[in-house]
Amino acid sequence: xxxxxxxxxxxxxxxxxxxxxxxxxxxxxxxxxxxxxxxxxxxxxxxxxxxxxxxxxxxxxxxxxxxxxxxxxxxxxxxxxxxxxxxxxxxxxxxxxxxxxxxxxxxxxxxxxxxxxxxxxxxxxxxxxxxxxxxxxxxxxxxxxxxxxxxxxxxxxxxxxxxxxxxxxxxxxxxxxxxxxxxxxxxxxxxxxxxxxxxxxxxxxxxxxxxxxxxxxxxxxxxxxxxxxxxxxxxxxxxxxxxxxxxxxxxxxxxxxxxxxxxxxxxxxxxxxxxxxxxxxxxxxxxxxxxxxxxxxxxxxxxxxxxxxxxxxxxxxxxxxxxxxxxxxxxxxxxxxxxxxxxxxxxxxxxxxxxxxxxxxxxxxxxxxxxxxxxxxxxxxxxxxxxxxxxxxxxxxxxxxxxxxxxxxxxxxxxxxxxxxxxxxxxxxxxxxxxxxxxxxxxx
Amino acid sequence: xxxxxxxxxxxxxxxxxxxxxxxxxxxxxxxxxxxxxxxxxxxxxxxxxxxxxxxxxxxxxxxxxxxxxxxxxxxxxxxxxxxxxxxxxxxxxxxxxxxxxxxxxxxxxxxxxxxxxxxxxxxxxxxxxxxxxxxxxxxxxxxxxxxxxxxxxxxxxxxxxxxxxxxxxxxxxxxxxxxxxxxxxxxxxxxxxxxxxxxxxxxxxxxxxxxxxxxxxxxxxxxxxxxxxxxxxxxxxxxxxxxxxxxxxxxxxxxxxxxxxx
Ligand SMILES: Nc1ncnc2c1ncn2[C@@H]1O[C@H](COP(=O)(O)OP(=O)(O)OP(=O)(O)O)[C@@H](O)[C@H]1O
Ligand SMILES: [Mg+2]
Numbered sequence: 182x183x184x185x186x187x188x189x190x191x192x193x194x195x196x197x198x199x200x201x202x203x204x205x206x207x208x209x210x211x212x213x214x215x216x217x218x219x220x221x222x223x224x225x226x227x228x229x230x231x232x233x234x235x236x237x238x239x240x241x242x243x244x245x246x247x248x249x250x251x252x253x254x255x256x257x258x259x260x261x262x263x264x265x266x267x268x269x270x271x272x273x274x275x276x277x278x279x280x281x282x283x284x285x286x287x288x289x290x291x292x293x294x295x296x297x298x299x300x301x302x303x304x305x306x307x308x309x310x311x312x313x314x315x316x317x318x319x320x321x322x323x324x325x326x327x328x329x330x331x332x333x334x335x336x337x338x339x340x341x342x343x344x345x346x347x348x349x350x351x352x353x354x355x356x357x358x359x360x361x362x363x364x365x366x367x368x369x370x371x372x373x374x375x376x377x378x379x380x381x382x383x384x385x386x387x388x389x390x391x392x393x394x395x396x397x398x399x400x401x402x403x404x405x406x407x408x409x410x411x412x413x414x415x416x417x418x419x420x421x422x423x424x425x426x427x428x429x430x431x432x433x434x435x436x437x438x439x440x441x442x443x444x445x446x447x448x449x450x451x452x453x454x455x456x457x458x459x460x461x462x463x464x465x466x467x468x469x470x471x472x473x474x475x476x477x478x479x480x481x482x483x484x485x486x487x488x489x490x491x492x493x494x495x496x497x498x499x500x501x502x503x504x505x506x507x508x509x510x511x512x513x514x515x516x517x518x519x520x521x522x523x524x525x526x527x528x529x530x531x532x533x534x535x536x537x538x539x540x541x542x543x544x545x546x547x548x549x550x551x552x553x554x555x556x557x558x559x560x561x562x563x564x565x566x567x568x569x570x571x572x573x574x575x576x577x578x579x580x581x582x583x584x585x586x587x588x589x590x591x592x593x594x595x596x597x598x599x600x601x602x603x604x605x606x607x608x609x610x611x612x613x614x615x616x617x618x619x620x621x622x623x624x625x
Numbered sequence: 626x627x628x629x630x631x632x633x634x635x636x637x638x639x640x641x642x643x644x645x646x647x648x649x650x651x652x653x654x655x656x657x658x659x660x661x662x663x664x665x666x667x668x669x670x671x672x673x674x675x676x677x678x679x680x681x682x683x684x685x686x687x688x689x690x691x692x693x694x695x696x697x698x699x700x701x702x703x704x705x706x707x708x709x710x711x712x713x714x715x716x717x718x719x720x721x722x723x724x725x726x727x728x729x730x731x732x733x734x735x736x737x738x739x740x741x742x743x744x745x746x747x748x749x750x751x752x753x754x755x756x757x758x759x760x761x762x763x764x765x766x767x768x769x770x771x772x773x774x775x776x777x778x779x780x781x782x783x784x785x786x787x788x789x790x791x792x793x794x795x796x797x798x799x800x801x802x803x804x805x806x807x808x809x810x811x812x813x814x815x816x817x818x819x820x821x822x823x824x825x826x827x828x829x830x831x832x833x834x835x836x837x838x839x840x841x842x843x844x845x846x847x848x849x850x851x852x853x854x855x856x857x858x859x860x861x862x863x864x865x866x867x868x869x870x871x872x873x874x875x876x877x878x879x880x881x882x883x884x885x886x887x
Contacts, residue, residue, distance in 0.1 A: 572685060577721035580681045581735040581791065582709035582742070591734070595725030595774070602725065 193230075193247035195401070195429075199371055200225050201337040210309055213317055214339070221326050221336035230330045240515040240547050241457050241486045246429050251371040251401045254283035257364060258290070261395070266290055266362060269393050271608050274358035277302055279343050281361045283400075284372035286341050290360075299351035299384075305342040305377065312346060320377055323407045323435035329459070331431040335373050335405040342375030345388065349411070353386035356606050360391045365398025365425045374404045378418075382411035382439070387605055388418045394425040394452070402453075404432040410442035412466065417445045419604050423616070424452035426481065432458045440466025440495070447604050450477040450485045451616065457486045464526070468497040475504035476600040478620060479512040480544075486515040491533075493526040502533040505600055507593060508544035515547045522554040522561065529556065535565040538596055590621045597621075631658045632696075634799050634830045635680075640691035641855070642679045648689065649675045651855035657799065660827045664841055664866060665834045667852035668874050673834045674718050676852070677803045681715035682708050696798065710742040712798030716788035716805050718834075723775035728787070731775045732757060736794050760793040764820040781808030789820050796824075801832045806840040818843030838870040851877055 201222040231238035261282050263270075270278070279302060280290035286304035293302045301308065309316060326333040343359045361374045380386055390406060402424060410416055424430050430453040438444055450456055462471055477485040491500045506514035514537070522529045535548045550563040570592050578588035594617055601613045635657040642650040649672045657663055665673050679686050680693065682705030693700040700708060723731065736756075737747040748756055761768050764786050776784050785805050792800050802821070806814055821844055825831065833844065841849075841863055849865040850857045853874065858881040859865065 574721050574723065576678075576681075576683050576685075576705060577717065577723075579705035580709055580715050580717075581731075581795070582706050582738045583735060584706045585704075587734075587738070588706075591726055591731075592723070595723050598725030599774075 194250045195246050195248075196230055198250035198252070199334060199401070199403075209306060209340070211313060211317075214309075217321055218337050218339060221321070221333045224327055224333035225330070225337050228330050228333060237488065237517075240484075240513065241455070242484065243429070243455050246401070246455060249369050249399065249401075249429075251369045254285065254370045254372050256285045257366075258282035258285050258287035261287065261290065261362065261364065263290060265395055266360065269360055269362075269391065271356070271358050271389070271606060273606050273608055274356050274389065277353070277355045278358040278360060279304065281341070281343070281374060283364055283370060284341070284361070284374050287362075297351065297354060299348040300353050301344065301346035302357055303344050305344045305375065306340070308344040308346075312344070315346065315379065316344070316377065319379055319407065319409055321407070323409070323437055324405055324433055329433060331403055331457075332405050332433045335375060335403045335433070338373040338403070339375055340373070342377060345376070345378045345386070347380045347384040347386050347414075349381040350383040351381075352384065356387040356389055358389045358391060360393065361402070361404070363392070363394040363398075363400050363402065363424060363428065365394045365396030365400055365428070367398065369399045369401065371401040371403065374402065376404075376406035376408075378406070378408040378416070380408070380410050380414040380416050383413050384411065385415040386417075388416065389606065389609065390418065390420045392422050392424050392430065392452070394423070394428065397425045397427055399427045400425065401429045402431070404430070406432075406434045408434070408436045408444070410436070410438050410444055412439045413441040414439070415443040417605050419447040419606065419609065420449065421613075422450040422452055422456055422458065424456070426452060426454060426483065428453045430456040432456075434458070434460040436460070436462040438462065438464045438466065438469035438471065441468050442466070443470040445472040446474065447600065448473070448475045448487065449601065449613065450487070451479070451620065453483065453485070455484045457488070459488045461490045461492070462500075463492045464494055464498040464500075467495045469495070470498070471500040473500070473502040473504070474600050474603050475502070475516070476507075476597055477505070477514050477516075478507045478597050478617070479514055480509035480620070481512060482510070483512045484515070485512075488517045490519045490521070491531065492521045492523070493529045493531065494523045495525060496527045496529070498526055498529045498531075500531045500533075503536070503600070504534070505536050505538070505596065506546050506548070507538045507540065507597060508546050509540035511541070511543040513545045513547075517549045517551070518563075519551045519553065520561065520563070522552075522556050522559050524555045526556050527558045529559040529561070531559070531561045533563040535563075537565070537567040538593065539567055539569055540593065593621050594618060631660050631827070633657070634659050634696060636694040638692050640676075640679070640693060641689045642675065642686045643689050644675065644686050649686075649855050650679065652691065653855070653857055655850065655857065657830045657832065659830055661830045661848070662825070662844060662846045663830070663832045664846040664849045665832060665852055665857075666836065666849060666866065666869060671852045672855040673852050674803055677715055677801045677832075677834060680801060681705055681713060709795070710739055714792055714795055714797030714800045716785070716792060716800065716802040718803040718807075720776050720784040720788055722777045722779075724777045726775050727771070728773055728775050729753070729757060729771040732771070732791065732794050735791070739795055757794065760790060763793045763823055764789050765816045766790050782810060782813050785809055786813060786817055789817050793820065793824055798829050799832070800824075800829070801834070803834045804836065805833070806835050806837060814840065815843060838866045841866050853878065853881070
């Protein structure tokens with residue numbers, strides 16, 4: 182209760198600096214959007230912000246964040262050239278890429294030519310006049326920003342974002358790359374990336390939501406993504422968090438699944454000093470399917486916290502989840518995976534695995550799978566392991582002539598690569614595998 | 626293949642070893658010369674795999690006595706990777722799965738590591754591809770197994786075949802094959818055995834641990850040893866395996882005890 186009583190004026194530096202300025206709330210776009218921002222701003226200014234006293238935030242120790250003040254990102258997108266983003270460019274998405282610099286749309290870096298009819302990939306601001314009704318129906322409808330502080334923060338700051346609309350029965354021919362670039366300027370800045378993805382009935386698409394940095398600066402990313410799948414739609418969503426190692430990344434994702442739809446996610450976190458990813462998936466229709474793959478690979482003093490909620494509300498749903506954490510140095514990885522099987526969700530089949538690798542005795546991994554089952558005829562399984570490298574595996578590699586260090590690195594690499602390999606974009610697998618080897622070598 | 630002046634590759638003298646405080650090997654003696662094939666047979670739990678792993682340097686086993694010379698060098702003081710680089714190879718009874726690491730990348734890494742150690746030429750992925758295709762033929766391995774993760778999801782027999790593929794790549798001086806035949810179907814046994822035969826030269830040697838005479842029809846042993854309760858209690862020629870097949874092991878026990886009490 183004490184948190185609720187906390188007055189806004191005793192807020193931490195970061196909140197004081199991030200809270201939206203009520204006088205400049207009215208931004209571009211329609212009146213309803215202004216109203217939405219104002220509503221979210223009211224939440225930001227009245228809600229208690231989470232601390233480690235809150236059960237759900239127990240392990241997200243953002244002591245460092247609390248002391249930092251952030252300025253709003255200025256539009257410096259024109260200072261970034263195609264050459265700068267070259268390392269992140271995916272050949273598969275050469276014509277289906279949206280780029281944002283510090284949360285601000287960068288048309289000169291984006292490329293969305295020659296998309297088939299029925300595929301809309303644009304920035305939110307440009308999409309608004311054309312798709313006002315559909316955007317209004319979906320924007321901020323899935324995130325519970327009245328109760329989720331960081332979602333409210335992002336919503337109160339909506340200026341622009343990524344908009345993806347795939348109309349009924351359309352198959353998007355190429356993976357859509359949503360590239361969010363942080364320039365990591367000298368001054369700590371705040372960015373508010375936002376994604377709205379709507380895959381209508383029977384449509385399919387692959388998405389890559391990618392957070393990268395050009396410099397290892399201090400900045401704050403508050404990201405929100407909302408994804409809606411219509412009946413029998415299929416979305417494969419790769420989310421990469423490779424922010425600066427000094428950055429703060431607070432992200433919130435909400436996914437709604439209609440009957441027979443199929444959502445696959447690959448959530449990869451390598452970066453940020455402190456990161457948190459909350460992902461809520463709701464199966465609103467019968468026989469929806471969901472596959473969640475997760476990987477956090479951190480070291481030094483990084484904190485990576487992943488909270489997922491898989492909510493089965495209708496019969497015959499399926500979900501499979503494999504989340505892996507690798508923590509080295511003094512890093513702290515957290516996984517909290519809740520699965521709800523509601524009363525009506527009979528014949529649900531849900532499986533969750535949390536597998537973790539601790540590489541140093543100063544590192545820490547907290548994993549908490551939680552099953553809450555209210556239906557009686559369901560199949561649910563979950564399990565969690567935290568281990569060091571296995572002696573038998575090490576011996577096998579040593580017996581082939583590999584020294585202890587090489588064997589260790591190879592095993593860590595394999596442990597991580599098992600998740601990376603599932604990403605449906607070949608060039609991205611290559612990019613990440615390279616990053617993986619480099620990161621693993623760097624910390625040995 | 627035995628010739629009187631062939632070089633001693635492995636000399637095991639009175640080797641004893643324990644695991645978790647339990648003595649498993651209780652004084653093993655064995656001499657292996659180049660060009661020789663030795664079969665080790667014996668009941669379950671007699672210490673065959675323990676012996677193999679101790680030779681390869683498994684850290685879980687403590688050598689409590691005796692010595693092992695490999696090409697005249699003290700083998701026991703070397704860590705497993707150096708034993709491997711010097712030419713000791715163990716085909717595991719239960720090969721380990723390494724998810725996320727492709728078989729071809731793994732084979733190339735181990736090959737290049739050994740080459741670096743031996744002062745040989747390392748191969749880039751393209752060169753290695755040609756090299757490995759040839760090696761696959763030796764064990765008639767479908768090259769699609771190269772793209773899969775090491776042993777992951779391989780059937781029992783496929784794992785065994787993959788072990789011999791590794792042997793073909795690493796070209797060891799001494800190969801210890803721990804029940805490589807178990808899990809292989811009839812055709813696979815013939816193929817893998819003929820692969821091992823192709824890899825035999827006058828300069829290397831093989832120790833095969835097996836339960837079945839069948840393997841020895843394909844790979845003719847120069848010596849057959851029977852291990853029981855951590856000791857080699859009898860050594861004979863290939864006819865000993867046939868005798869074991871019909872008589873089992875118990876008669877040896879009596880014989881051994883009689884011999885010991887004299
Ligand atoms: N880590 C261990 N802890 C306890 N006992 C062990 C361990 N490893 C081996 N042993 C014991 O040592 C004995 C010899 O085992 P080993 O695996 O060497 O037998 P083996 O001859 O290879 O048998 P098999 O024919 O069944 O493969 C067995 O009794 C086994 O239970
Ligand atoms: Mg054995």
